Amino acid sequence: MSVFSQSFSPCGRFLAASNNYGEIAVFSLSSSLSPEATGINQKPILTFTAHEGPIFALLSTDAHLLSAGNGEISAWSWAELAKRNPKAVWIRRPQYKSSLEIPEINDMIVNCRDNSLAVGGGDNNIHIMDLETGVFKSVLQGHTDYIHCLSMREREGELLSGGEDGAVRIWDCRTGQSVHRLEVYKYEECARPQYGKWISCLTTDSDWMLCGGGPSLSLWHLRSLSPTSIFPLSGCQRQAMFYQDLILSVGEGHFLSHCLLGGDVKSLIPCSPPSLNTVALNTNSTEHRVLTVGGSSDQIDVFTNLSYKAFSLSF
Amino acid sequence: MPFPSETEKKTTLDQALRGVLEAEIKGSCDDFLSLIDLSIDSVTEGICSATTPFLLLGDVLDCLPLDQCDKIFTFVEENVSTWKSVSSLFWVHGSLCDLLRRLSKSQNTVFCGRIQLFLARLFPLSEKSGLNLQSQFNLDNITVFNKNEQESTLGQKHSEEKEEGMEVEEGEMGDEDEPAPCSIPIDYNLYRKFWTLQDYFRNPVQCYDKFSWMTFLKYSDETLAVFKSYKLDDTQASKRKLEELRTAGGEHVYFAKFLTSEKLMDLQLSDSNFRRHILVQYLILFQYLKGQHILNTEENWNSWKNEGCPSFVKERPADAKPIRPTRKRPAPEDFLGKGPDRKIFMGNDELTRLWNLNPDNMEACKSDSREFMPSLEEFFEEAIEQADPANMVEDEYKVVRNSNYGWRALRLLSRRSPHFFQPTNQQFKSLADYLESMVIKLAKELPDIPSEEIKTGEEEDDDNGDNLLKETNDSPGIQHKLVSNQQMDEVAAKLGSQWKSLASQLEMKAAEMREIETESEDVDMQAKLLLVSWQDREGTQATVENLASALTAAGFPKIAEALTET
Numbered sequence: 001m002s003v004f005s006q007s008f009s010p011c012g013r014f015l016a017a018s019n020n021y022g023e024i025a026v027f028s029l030s031s032s033l034s035p036e037a038t039g040i041n042q043k044p045i046l047t048f049t050a051h052e053g054p055i056f057a058l059l060s061t062d063a064h065l066l067s068a069g070n071g072e073i074s075a076w077s078w079a080e081l082a083k084r085n086p087k088a089v090w091i092r093r094p095q096y097k098s099s100l101e102i103p104e105i106n107d108m109i110v111n112c113r114d115n116s117l118a119v120g121g122g123d124n125n126i127h128i129m130d131l132e133t134g135v136f137k138s139v140l141q142g143h144t145d146y147i148h149c150l151s152m153r154e155r156e157g158e159l160l161s162g163g164e165d166g167a168v169r170i171w172d173c174r175t176g177q178s179v180h181r182l183e184v185y186k187y188e189e190c191a192r193p194q195y196g197k198w199i200s201c202l203t204t205d206s207d208w209m210l211c212g213g214g215p216s217l218s219l220w221h222l223r224s225l226s227p228t229s230i231f232p233l234s235g236c237q238r239q240a241m242f243y244q245d246l247i248l249s250v251g252e253g254h255f256l257s258h259c260l261l262g263g264d265v266k267s268l269i270p271c272s273p274p275s276l277n278t279v280a281l282n283t284n285s286t287e288h289r290v291l292t293v294g295g296s297s298d299q300i301d302v303f304t305n306l307s308y309k310a311f312s313l314s315f
Numbered sequence: 316m317p318f319p320s321e322t323e324k325k326t327t328l329d330q331a332l333r334g335v336l337e338a339e340i341k342g343s344c345d346d347f348l349s350l351i352d353l354s355i356d357s358v359t360e361g362i363c364s365a366t367t368p369f370l371l372l373g374d375v376l377d378c379l380p381l382d383q384c385d386k387i388f389t390f391v392e393e394n395v396s397t398w399k400s401v402s403s404l405f406w407v408h409g410s411l412c413d414l415l416r417r418l419s420k421s422q423n424t425v426f427c428g429r430i431q432l433f434l435a436r437l438f439p440l441s442e443k444s445g446l447n448l449q450s451q452f453n454l455d456n457i458t459v460f461n462k463n464e465q466e467s468t469l470g471q472k473h474s475e476e477k478e479e480g481m482e483v484e485e486g487e488m489g490d491e492d493e494p495a496p497c498s499i500p501i502d503y504n505l506y507r508k509f510w511t512l513q514d515y516f517r518n519p520v521q522c523y524d525k526f527s528w529m530t531f532l533k534y535s536d537e538t539l540a541v542f543k544s545y546k547l548d549d550t551q552a553s554k555r556k557l558e559e560l561r562t563a564g565g566e567h568v569y570f571a572k573f574l575t576s577e578k579l580m581d582l583q584l585s586d587s588n589f590r591r592h593i594l595v596q597y598l599i600l601f602q603y604l605k606g607q608h609i610l611n612t613e614e615n616w617n618s619w620k621n622e623g624c625p626s627f628v629k630e631r632p633a634d635a636k637p638i639r640p641t642r643k644r645p646a647p648e649d650f651l652g653k654g655p656d657r658k659i660f661m662g663n664d665e666l667t668r669l670w671n672l673n674p675d676n677m678e679a680c681k682s683d684s685r686e687f688m689p690s691l692e693e694f695f696e697e698a699i700e701q702a703d704p705a706n707m708v709e710d711e712y713k714v715v716r717n718s719n720y721g722w723r724a725l726r727l728l729s730r731r732s733p734h735f736f737q738p739t740n741q742q743f744k745s746l747a748d749y750l751e752s753m754v755i756k757l758a759k760e761l762p763d764i765p766s767e768e769i770k771t772g773e774e775e776d777d778d779n780g781d782n783l784l785k786e787t788n789d790s791p792g793i794q795h796k797l798v799s800n801q802q803m804d805e806v807a808a809k810l811g812s813q814w815k816s817l818a819s820q821l822e823m824k825a826a827e828m829r830e831i832e833t834e835s836e837d838v839d840m841q842a843k844l845l846l847v848s849w850q851d852r853e854g855t856q857a858t859v860e861n862l863a864s865a866l867t868a869a870g871f872p873k874i875a876e877a878l879t880e881t
Contacts, residue, residue: 029500033500033501034503035461035501035503036503037503037504267545267546269544269545270540270544286499287499287500288500289499289500290500304499304500304501304502304581305502305580305581305584306545307541307544307545307584307585308505308540308541308544308545308584309544310502310504310505311502311504
């Protein structure tokens with residue numbers, strides 16, 4: 001089993017995780033973090049099959065959990081999920097050119113400004129859907145190969161996308177045009193030809209951008225569109241995030257990497273799964289402010305203190 | 316009515332002093348401090364019993380509230396020399412221990428510390444009562460931590476409560492959380508396991524039980540895995556963490572007991588000092604279990620205890636000073652030598668020899684062979700044996716009846732036995748009776764004396780007398796072989812005409828050398844004469860060793876070798 005994606009509930013008390021069988025498991029963080037938690041508490045309170053194929057992306061809005069798999073997007077009510085009632089609120093499907101092959105959806109992101117959802121996947125395009133009406137209003141075309149990851153630059157209202165073609169494209173959401181195109185593998189300091197050119201992880205906080213995959217994980221200054229730090233991590237990184245003045249990253253290898261902004265790898269914290277796909281930090285609740293990682297195992301490691309694994313949730 | 320004896324006078328004064336103290340007790344500290352001072356002076360004058368100052372002190376400490384005891388204790392500290400000289404360490408110890416018991420270790424930490432330091436310094440290091448001879452563990456040292464939720468002072472909400480709140484709309488989500496004392500997630504699993512380890516450190520004997528050992532292993536594995544997963548690197552710690560860790564004082568962090576709140580766990584794990592403490596605890600545990608030399612200082616203490624705690628006071632080295640061939644500067648002869656190695660010429664060979672047995676008079680007096688005072692065992696052996704009723708020795712034959720023996724026994728007791736100073740209410744009609752009771756006490760204390768080795772008191776007597784006149788056998792020089800005539804012949808033959816180079820090594824004066832030359836034409840003979848005059852001059856110092864070293868120095872190593880081999 002592989003865990004591909006995670007999402008915390010808006011109240012911060014639950015964690016939803018998805019796997020390659022199309023299942024979603026909901027865990028109660030409050031019970032697993034309580035002083036008298038036992039093995040039972042580390043099991044999900046609810047597991048259900050959401051899609052037919054693997055679910056690569058999960059996202060939480062204010063009241064709903066969105067899951068994307070098998071070319072369609074489903075929405076579930078968190079309130080209902082907490083009551084162990086898995087009933088989809090809505091299911092939508094972007095318009096694909098060909099109806100024979102259904103491309104997978106690899107990543108989703110919400111644009112809070114205009115309450116729209118951007119999904120990118122196997123058809124090399126980014127589809128924008130209006131969350132209120134459910135209508136797919138536009139398609140962003142430009143990538144020449146499938147899209148791995150999406151990120152939102154809130155302040156400027158720009159969308160970033162990284163794909164298998166090795167390009168990171170910056171899109172203006174209003175006009176729908178690609179503003180910039182960064183071919184990371186062309187930069188010598190980042191490039192790792194032995195791995196490839198694909199970009200599998202992307203994250204931004206408006207001024208800075210982290211991206212990695214085939215090329216090394218690198219920190220870019222978006223104003224100047226130039227790399228400032230390269231992180232010497234072995235293996236390809238699949239997800240990275242900013243945390244205070246650290247960079248946390250997971251990918252190939254059974255550890256969570258802590259890196260400093262300057263480019264140094266501070267520490268590698270061992271985890272249970274041999275390879276990691278997803279890392280998530282629960283910012284919705286201070287009481288349950290944990291970091292969870294999942295990967296090619298049914299164990300999801302929970303960190304209360306970033307420096308060591310406290311316990312594992314079991315899918 | 317007979318005139319009151321000294322003892323009676325003393326007891327009267329004792330009683331008076333105690334009475335005054337009782338009256339004054341409500342007064343100020345200074346009053347009774349001066350009273351105690353007075354009593355000390357009285358003891359020195361001899362008009363008061365030796366124990367009175369201590370009784371007074373004890374009374375004072377018992378009656379006063381703790382804040383005033385501080386002043387009294389300062390007084391005790393200041394007069395440390397007085398206590399030592401009156402040789403009543405045990406009294407001071409007793410009253411201070413009582414005081415310690417009254418004090419609270421957490422509230423009066425400084426005061427407790429002062430008393431304990433004082434007690435530690437009071438007794439010599441080898442005082443057995445202050446030692447943990449069997450290396451027992453302090454089983455009272457229990458680390459308290461929150462084992463279950465009820466004990467926890469942190470208000471964790473139950474999961475049932477939480478799930479009700481799901482219906483509430485977005486805005487109110489955040490408000491539902493009370494300002495709970497616990498605002499960070501806590502890893503209770505690790506918390507509990509970590510602090511349970513302390514119990515194993517407290518009582519390592521538990522490790523020998525299989526089940527406990529498995530638990531210990533499991534918990535230790537987890538803890539050490541945590542340590543390992545995140546190696547601490549101070550220079551790269553994030554700025555926020557550094558500020559949290561910085562202590563008020565600065566560098567050296569000392570704490571007496573672990574703080575075990577759950578919230579501190581994260582911080583403690585990130586603190587390198589804390590980790591170091593835990594790791595040292597592991598080391599101590601392993602040291603106990605395996606007896607390895609991880610902590611070498613502990614080994615030293617163990618062996619010291621095993622040897623019966625010999626005193627650390629260095630005895631004067633009784634062994635002979637290393638012999639050096641006398642290298643006199645070619646200065647005009649002086650018979651008042653400076654320093655212990657210089658030979659002193661007394662003008663007469665025999666006198667010179669006698670005097671130079673040990674030219675330094677002070678050293679000679681200090682040498683062990685002049686230690687004529689016998690040990691308690693030796694001296695009282697016979698008396699102890701006689702005191703044994705099984706032996707059925709008649710009273711009049713007992714050696715303790717001998718007044719000479721008795722006098723010497725008293726002197727010996729005053730030098731060697733603490734029993735001499737123990738106050739006793741027993742009245743002894745005669746010295747012999749007193750000695751009998753002392754002998755019985757000693758017999759209990761001293762190790763068993765095998766009955767075969769009996770030295771009578773008379774023999775001791777003779778020995779003591781003769782030693783003054785006998786030549787001491789321990790003087791340096793005679794232990795080494797003197798050069799024999801034959802050896803000298805051989806050396807002379809080998810030396811031949813080169814005897815002059817040896818002469819300078821042997822510190823022969825020019826005048827003497829000329830004399831030798833004129834005496835004989837034959838070089839061998841001259842060499843022989845050189846050696847003879849050297850031997851005459853050196854007397855007991857004319858050893859093979861000295862000659863050999865002179866030969867080597869002069870450049871005749873082979874001859875030296877040959878000489879030493881014969």
